[in-house]
Amino acid sequence: MDTILKLTLEKNFIELVNTCEQLEIQSAADTSLDLSYIYPIYLASYILIHDLQSARYLHKRILINNASSPEIDAIWRVIVDVIKKNYQQLYKDLDDYSWSEIMQLLIEHIKQDVREESFQLISNIYTSIELSQASTYFGLSDKEVLNELTARGWSYNESTQILYPIKPSSVSKKIINTDNFEKIADIILNLEKF
Secondary structure, X not given: OHHHHHXXXXXXXXXXXXXXXXXXXXXXXXXXXXXOOHHHHHHHHHHHOOOHHHHHHHHXXXXXXXXXXXXXXXXXXXXXXXXXXXXXXXXXXXXHOOOOHHHHHHHHHHHHHHHHHHHHHHHHHOOOEEHHHHHHHHOOOHHHHHHHHHHOOOEXXXXXXXXXXXXXXXXOOOOOOHHHHHHHHHHHHHXXXX
């Protein structure tokens, strides 16, 4: 468990997924290993590496293995919110549950990640957005959103309560996980056999 905490503190979420995966594999041979502690961390890590499809498959394995805990259910609700892009419910689900110590760290990272993605999305797509709508995307109060976004250079019309994003000067590049390409290539090769 020290490795999991270390990887969480280092924000090395890809390696955290790999560690959880290895623990899941080890549990097949060692039935004394309790995965109900590992599964929520595993699911949260998938959110942080933006691999929701793998999170879905993991959830299916969890159901098959009859592994259950309130924390597994709570993080699954968060994943469903992310998939549906239901930001208001997402922040509610993140805040309403009493998470374990390591999960609290991961939940904070999830909040930061979703907020940063929302910032990028709004900056690229919207020319203007109502303050109340922006608050929904960021899961913060109107005042907190206003302070954060004006600090990032956005302008605000107080009479209409509309924010005006600044367009990013360059397109940010996402790191592509080559494992996903490998998985897709394997699937295509298997489909071609039929």
